[in-house]
Amino acid sequence: MDTPAEPFYRQLPKVELHAHLNGSVSEATMEYLIARKPHLNIQHSMTAIRKGQRRTLDECFQVFKVIHQLIDTEEDLLLVTKAVIEEFAADGVRYLELRSTPREETRTGLTKRKYVETVIEAIRQCKEEGVDIEVRFLVAVDRRNGPEVAAETVKLAEDFMTSNDGVVVGLDLSGDPTVGHGKDLLPALQKAKNCGLKLALHLSEVPSQKEETELLLTIPPDRIGHGTFLHPEVGGSKCLVDKVRERNIPLELCLTSNVKGQTVESYDKHHFLYWYQLGHPCVLCTDDKGVFSTDLSQEYQLAASTFGLSQEAIWELSQQAISCSFAPDGLKKQLYERWALLRPQVLC
Numbered sequence: 001m002d003t004p005a006e007p008f009y010r011q012l013p014k015v016e017l018h019a020h021l022n023g024s025v026s027e028a029t030m031e032y033l034i035a036r037k038p039h040l041n042i043q044h045s046m047t048a049i050r051k052g053q054r055r056t057l058d059e060c061f062q063v064f065k066v067i068h069q070l071i072d073t074e075e076d077l078l079l080v081t082k083a084v085i086e087e088f089a090a091d092g093v094r095y096l097e098l099r100s101t102p103r104e105e106t107r108t109g110l111t112k113r114k115y116v117e118t119v120i121e122a123i124r125q126c127k128e129e130g131v132d133i134e135v136r137f138l139v140a141v142d143r144r145n146g147p148e149v150a151a152e153t154v155k156l157a158e159d160f161m162t163s164n165d166g167v168v169v170g171l172d173l174s175g176d177p178t179v180g181h182g183k184d185l186l187p188a189l190q191k192a193k194n195c196g197l198k199l200a201l202h203l204s205e206v207p208s209q210k211e212e213t214e215l216l217l218t219i220p221p222d223r224i225g226h227g228t229f230l231h232p233e234v235g236g237s238k239c240l241v242d243k244v245r246e247r248n249i250p251l252e253l254c255l256t257s258n259v260k261g262q263t264v265e266s267y268d269k270h271h272f273l274y275w276y277q278l279g280h281p282c283v284l285c286t287d288d289k290g291v292f293s294t295d296l297s298q299e300y301q302l303a304a305s306t307f308g309l310s311q312e313a314i315w316e317l318s319q320q321a322i323s324c325s326f327a328p329d330g331l332k333k334q335l336y337e338r339w340a341l342l343r344p345q346v347l348c
């Protein structure tokens with residue numbers, strides 16, 4: 001991690017809604033995996049983007065390919081999922097929605113079903129071991145893999161949603177935004193929505209996606225990942241902004257990820273400000289805390305220092321994230337109560 005956040009941001013109870021599992025693996029876990037698989041000849045500089053470094057979006061997606069080589073067995077997956085959950089908890093995250101793309105690894109016998117089962121098992125073990133965090137899972141569709149795989153993934157998500165104590169709550173659409181078109185994935189996404197899965201879709205991550213975003217907003221999604229190029233100042237449109245506002249669709253905003261991945265020029269130019277000033281629900285998230293060498297406390301601190309937000313405003317942001325989550329009402333109520341209890345200790 002670049003530099004640890006100040007105590008206020010670490011003590012702040014937080015909600016993380018946009019975290020890709022394999023992008024969230026910490027430096028320590030990565031070192032361990034690298035040492036276990038020396039034959040792969042991977043160095044840590046290939047799996048993380050440090051302070052002051054930036055990469056093109058394309059280079060960021062190459063990083064995931066390297067990480068996937070290191071995490072290709074059921075054992076690896078269980079280990080990294082538990083470690084990621086524990087790290088979020090240690091950073092003061094009290095509710096986490098983790099997302100991951102089910103992967104098949106013929107070499108090791110890992111199947112997509114086993115992949116989802118293993119993530120759920122890691123969540124169960126963390127709960128049993130008393131890790132102080134509530135975790136839910138979003139099954140991810142990688143847009144690169146096309147409509148058939150998307151349909152298969154939705155079916156998998158649907159099966160697990162109905163059979164696993166509410167751990168699987170939704171579906172994510174992610175992957176390289178320059179590959180494929182959302183129109184091909186629309187039927188699968190619509191089916192997911194109809195069967196009760198919540199939808200968190202990466203939209204307008206790059207400038208060329210205007211038409212796709214218009215189409216996918218008709219579903220509509222329950223949350224938007226990034227939405228970097230939605231607004232007119234960066235080539236989006238007022239019409240897109242109006243649609244997002246009318247439907248009150250929360251945005252998951254990941255400052256460091258966007259700056260290091262070069263879709264946003266600098267922190268002060270981040271679209272957080274545009275939406276925040278409109279009073280639109282914005283949730284600060286990490287995206288890939290391992291790859292981008294950050295954590296959620298740092299992201300809150302960065303937002304505060306860049307946009308001049310008071311501690312009170314930061315508290316409101318973290319609390320508002322509860323309402324944007326896919327947690328059931330009973331759990332949301334518990335989280336609000338927890339925030340209320342902690343408020344006098346943290347905000348003094």
Ligand code: IMP
Pocket residue numbers: 020021022023064099100101102140142174175176177202205257287288
């Ligand atoms: P995994 O799904 O747990 O394997 O996490 C890594 C995957 O998340 C990548 O291969 C991408 O498909 C997706 N991902 C991570 N970060 C981003 C992003 O910023 N934009 C789009 N997709 C992403």
Ligand code: ZN
Pocket residue numbers: 018020174202225287
């Ligand atoms: Zn993402």
